[in-house]
Amino acid sequence: MLTVKEYVQSNKDRFLEELFILLRFPSISADSKYKEDIVKTANFVADKLKEAGADEVEVCPTAGNPIVYGEKIVDPSLPTVLVYGHYDVQPADPLELWDTPPFEPTIRDGKIYARGAADDKGQFYMHIKAFEYMMKNNALACNIKFMIEGEEEVGSANLGTFVKENKARLKNDVIVISDTSMISLEQPSLETGLRGLSYVEVEVTGPNRDLHSGVYGGAVANPATILAKLIASLHDENNHIAIPGFYDDVVELSQEEREALNKAPFDIDEYKADLGVEELWGEKGYTPIEHTGIRPTLEVNGIWGGYIGEGAKTVLPAKAYAKISMRLVPNQNSERITHLFKKHFEEIAPAYVKVVVTPHHGGEPVVTPTDSMAYQAAERALEEAFHKKPIPTRGGGSIPIVALFEKELNVKTVLLGFGLDSDNLHSPNEKYGIENYLKGIETIPLFFKYYAELNK
Amino acid sequence: MLTVKEYVQSNKDRFLEELFILLRFPSISADSKYKEDIVKTANFVADKLKEAGADEVEVCPTAGNPIVYGEKIVDPSLPTVLVYGHYDVQPADPLELWDTPPFEPTIRDGKIYARGAADDKGQFYMHIKAFEYMMKNNALACNIKFMIEGEEEVGSANLGTFVKENKARLKNDVIVISDTSMISLEQPSLETGLRGLSYVEVEVTGPNRDLHSGVYGGAVANPATILAKLIASLHDENNHIAIPGFYDDVVELSQEEREALNKAPFDIDEYKADLGVEELWGEKGYTPIEHTGIRPTLEVNGIWGGYIGEGAKTVLPAKAYAKISMRLVPNQNSERITHLFKKHFEEIAPAYVKVVVTPHHGGEPVVTPTDSMAYQAAERALEEAFHKKPIPTRGGGSIPIVALFEKELNVKTVLLGFGLDSDNLHSPNEKYGIENYLKGIETIPLFFKYYAELNK
Structure with missing residues (x-):
């Protein structure tokens, strides 16, 4: 043996x-x-x-x-x-x-x-x-x-x-x-x-076809620009997620629990050096350990639209897309969060574009x-x-x-x-x-x- | 004969x-x-x-x-x-x-x-x-x-x-x-x-590699999100281009010239129906004929970053890109506008990302x-x-x-x-x-x- x-x-x-x-x-x-x-x-x-x-x-x-x-x-x-x-x-x-x-x-x-x-x-x-x-x-x-x-x-x-x-x-x-x-x-x-997960794909449609950006540019909304504006609005200036109701069910940890959590070894300089970034990001009022552990997030996992090949093409694209996922914490519910996202995204879309939000998959924290x-x-x-x-x-x-x-x-x-x-x-x-x-x-x-x- | x-x-x-x-x-x-x-x-x-x-x-x-x-x-x-x-x-x-x-x-x-x-x-x-x-x-x-x-x-x-x-x-x-x-x-x-043209490509780099959006999401800036915020800021609420100095050399037409221009046949309903849009967009204070003729514009011709394939991938991408072109009118100069764009874009980029602006090509109005x-x-x-x-x-x-x-x-x-x-x-x-x-x-x-x- x-x-x-x-x-x-x-x-x-x-x-x-x-x-x-x-x-x-x-x-x-x-x-x-x-x-x-x-x-x-x-x-x-x-x-x-x-x-x-x-x-x-x-x-x-x-x-x-x-x-x-x-x-x-x-x-x-x-x-x-x-x-x-x-x-x-x-x-x-x-x-x-x-x-x-x-x-x-x-x-x-x-x-x-x-x-x-x-x-x-x-x-x-x-x-x-x-x-x-x-x-x-x-x-x-x-x-x-x-x-x-x-x-x-x-x-x-x-x-x-x-x-x-x-x-x-x-x-x-x-x-x-x-x-x-x-x-x-x-x-x-x-x-x-x-963390739980809510993963959605968004499609923003402007004109019914790709347009010449010179002939139509300036008079017709560009869905890539509008998508950028919509995504930009999803976090406020403190990097809080700006979807109404998003934080309603988030369980806030007690001061003791947060202190215990932050006792784990964490060297911010090593962390930044490993990632090659000069500064970390994150929701105001929380530490990196909390940002990645006990706080919900919203991330763009992919974005695309228009001409993305070699060289230059002067097109005003018909459509732009993004894959967006949200990490959830107790007691958020992925279906409810997906619903809140979809409702909010549809509501903030201006009249010169159409948006479609398609849920991919979710999971509970x-x-x-x-x-x-x-x-x-x-x-x-x-x-x-x-x-x-x-x-x-x-x-x-x-x-x-x-x-x-x-x-x-x-x-x-x-x-x-x-x-x-x-x-x-x-x-x-x-x-x-x-x-x-x-x-x-x-x-x-x-x-x-x-x-x-x-x-x- | x-x-x-x-x-x-x-x-x-x-x-x-x-x-x-x-x-x-x-x-x-x-x-x-x-x-x-x-x-x-x-x-x-x-x-x-x-x-x-x-x-x-x-x-x-x-x-x-x-x-x-x-x-x-x-x-x-x-x-x-x-x-x-x-x-x-x-x-x-x-x-x-x-x-x-x-x-x-x-x-x-x-x-x-x-x-x-x-x-x-x-x-x-x-x-x-x-x-x-x-x-x-x-x-x-x-x-x-x-x-x-x-x-x-x-x-x-x-x-x-x-x-x-x-x-x-x-x-x-x-x-x-x-x-x-x-x-x-x-x-x-x-x-x-x-119109003239200034065409640039922008690259926004966050971390030095693609990251798992669960493990790092919330603590590390997402370059796709940051790119969206940067692009969103390039037009103000009146759809004016928000790059300092951008309009300095624009020749404003006289009231008579504008009236003459707007006498060309233009049916806004036909135009919208042809494009399949409910509403037109454009710089406040100007007509669609003016938007596409005598006013400068800034358009996203392409945007990409992260996972853009089938299905879902929970990645926090290392990089996001956009191709952006500006149409210029007399007496704007394409080199000057490219310079103003580059300077502005680099200035507004927050410290948690790096941006590179590469000029593609230009032309004069x-x-x-x-x-x-x-x-x-x-x-x-x-x-x-x-x-x-x-x-x-x-x-x-x-x-x-x-x-x-x-x-x-x-x-x-x-x-x-x-x-x-x-x-x-x-x-x-x-x-x-x-x-x-x-x-x-x-x-x-x-x-x-x-x-x-x-x-x-």
């Missing part, structure tokens, strides 16, 4: 090779031309679950991308942990900003560079390898279920139905997700909240408990692996499905993430530290061990 | 066929991948000039696209007319908005649909066919020179050098350009002014005289061909090279345009009326006849 540390040491090359195969699939869920790669990725995940020892492995069809399921029921009287992850990835563009191709994983300075390295292939695959260790070394102290989906990056549109239709199969005592980050390898942390057995088990596992007690933080990202699990399966989630904020998630040159990957594989069996012990 | 009317009638099918060949070349100057098509187009134009009877025909190389030259000197004591036109065209995108392919000319409802149909292939080719008529029927009463260039749509960067280096060869008494529009076939008109022999000849020619006296108008477009001709060759220009404002220049479904094309060929020899007579 090997310890997990020994097992990881003697298998690490293979663990990396397998992850590299997984990373080579361009499983981009936002673009339908990758449908075939999505299916190949799901099949690969299913094969690896089987090889590791899972039963009932199935690539479950949905109306969208398939969900990979697998389980190992050791003893029905033991607690059951459900591992959730996603094998789909964000689009890789702008491609020209990648130093090495996004789907050719490459190691530099101890990091694996590839789209999906940290989000979430590198992180969910740790669980399959940790499971392999526990199976081979008779160390699986809980029942385990895997649910690895393929639409997380596009709003998990079909996971809700799957969960509702498979409540018995998915029944569990706690959900573990490794799709978040920790402060550093020197200072482990556990995210105890995630969550706060996870820090007094549960699962949280304590995670805390102990991290402390043993990293030799330092993890501190709780509030994550700025969103895993919209966490709120759904809570509602449909009536269980809480532990966010056992091993990434770093600097991993370039959703950006060119996404990376994941080899040490984060291997330490993650080491930590997970400890979590199972302590969770079983605490449940006794 | 045939009259021009008879000649056009008996040759009109061939005139259309030849134009169609010319229109099939995708001679897009803004995109370097069409270099070969550009050269083919220039060679075709040269061949047709030779066939029509021109001497000294040459495809003259420049640092950019070639200039086609040809001439016919009947008698050095006669006046010389220089015909200027351009064989390059605007990009055709967005392609999906064309009802028929842009480089497959198609006739519908008496109009030729193709990129360049009116701007400027259909219009300069009328001159080659009118020249052919005059040569075959011994009707050429002036000397004629042709200069057809291939970079008008990208700022005629190399024409200036060519003109300066070929002053003797290009020597002439008047320049005729058919690259503008008339009010209608029922109401001919002559443009007596053109012009006003052409209405008391010259050439204008009077054009007036008579139009009146004879259309049975109605043309009225003078002010064009909103720009042919930057007109000011250069005036400066370098010390001659004035007549803007003998046969297009219509509704021809969709620079837009999908560009078109040119067959009647406009044939009437143009009929009118041009009359201009030569009257110009020679007035010069006697």
Whole structure:
């Protein structure tokens, strides 16, 4: 019987090779031309679950991308942990900003560079390898279920139905997700909240066709200019979001809670230097940790209209577009926020343009408990692996499905993430530290061990 | 000896066929991948000039696209007319908005649909066919020179050098350009002014890489949002351009001049219906005819940044861009305006972003005289061909090279345009009326006849 540390040491090359195969699939869920790669990725995940020892492995069809399921029921009287992850990835563009191709994983300075390295292939695959260790070394102290989906990056549109239709199969005592980050390898942390999301696309139409900007310019509203004016008005001079009712349901933290939050290590100069900015931005009256953790935001994720090719074209465009997403905090509700945005945007649009607001997807904010057995088990596992007690933080990202699990399966989630904020998630040159990957594989069996012990 | 009317009638099918060949070349100057098509187009134009009877025909190389030259000197004591036109065209995108392919000319409802149909292939080719008529029927009463260039749509960067280096060869008494529009076939008109142009590209950089909008959103300035705010601030609440000094050199027309200008037929309801807009836009205190003729403008010709593909991507982009052009009126100067824009834009950019303003190209506004022999000849020619006296108008477009001709060759220009404002220049479904094309060929020899007579 090997310890997990020994097992990881003697298998690490293979663990990396397998992850590299997984990373080579361009499983981009936002673009339908990758449908075939999505299916190949799901099949690969299913094969690896089987090889590791899972039963009932199935690539479950949905109306969208398939969900990979697998389980190992050791003893029905033991607690059951459900591992959730996603094998789909964000689009890789702008491609020209990648130093090495996004789907050719490459190691530099101890990091694996590839789209999906940290989000979430590198992180969910740790669980399959940790499971392999526990199976081979008779160390699986809980029942385990895997649910690895393929639409997380596009709003998990079909996971809700799957969960509702498979409540018995998915029944569990706690959900573990490794799709978040920790402060550093020197200072482990556990995210105890995630922001929700409301994502919309707006279309502003001026004239019924592109016009010559000389012949018509000056007399006809330019939808790109009007879109700029509309977007500009969405934040006031204090960077508050200027949508009526937007903050109505925001829970303000107490002074004590805010102070505790701001005790996390944060060096503003390092932060600015890493990002290459001279000054930070943000809602007046809050710190950067609060801006990215406990405050809602509104971001333009994409904007386009008119001629965007090489050289100059003197066109007054017929249309301009933007993709806009809002991160939500407790107790904001994504449907209500989407509704408020749409209503406001339509109201402020002047009569010389038409606007259409199309909701993309949403998700609810969550706060996870820090007094549960699962949280304590995670805390102990991290402390043993990293030799330092993890501190709780509030994550700025969103895993919209966490709120759904809570509602449909009536269980809480532990966010056992091993990434770093600097991993370039959703950006060119996404990376994941080899040490984060291997330490993650080491930590997970400890979590199972302590969770079983605490449940006794 | 045939009259021009008879000649056009008996040759009109061939005139259309030849134009169609010319229109099939995708001679897009803004995109370097069409270099070969550009050269083919220039060679075709040269061949047709030779066939029509021109001497000294040459495809003259420049640092950019070639200039086609040809001439016919009947008698050095006669006046010389220089015909200027351009064989390059605007990009055709967005392609999906064309009802028929842009480089497959198609006739519908008496109009030729193709990129360049009116701007400027259909219009300069009328001159080659009118020249052919005059040569075959011994009707050429002036000397004629042709200069057809291939970079008008990208700022005629190399024409200036060519003109300066070929002053003797290009020597002439008047320049005729058919690259503008008339009010209608029922109401001919002559443009007596053109707006100048200052075209810039702006780049706004926030963080040094695309960021996850959840992890960083709220604490880091989003360059797309900031670009929107900067663009929004460029027009005030009265749609005046808010760049300090922008209006300093604008010549305000007298009340009488403005009244004369506004006497041109203009039906605001038809105009709105044609464009599909509920309300017009524009600088407070001026009419649409003034907005598009005698007032300067600032238009966003293109804007882009972040994720603009299918679906949703939660990215906080590193960069956002816009192409912005300003139309100028007498006595604004394009270099000064470009400088004012750049200075202002850099000054208003907040410290959390960096901005770079890159000038594309410019051109000076012009006003052409209405008391010259050439204008009077054009007036008579139009009146004879259309049975109605043309009225003078002010064009909103720009042919930057007109000011250069005036400066370098010390001659004035007549803007003998046969297009219509509704021809969709620079837009999908560009078109040119067959009647406009044939009437143009009929009118041009009359201009030569009257110009020679007035010069006697």
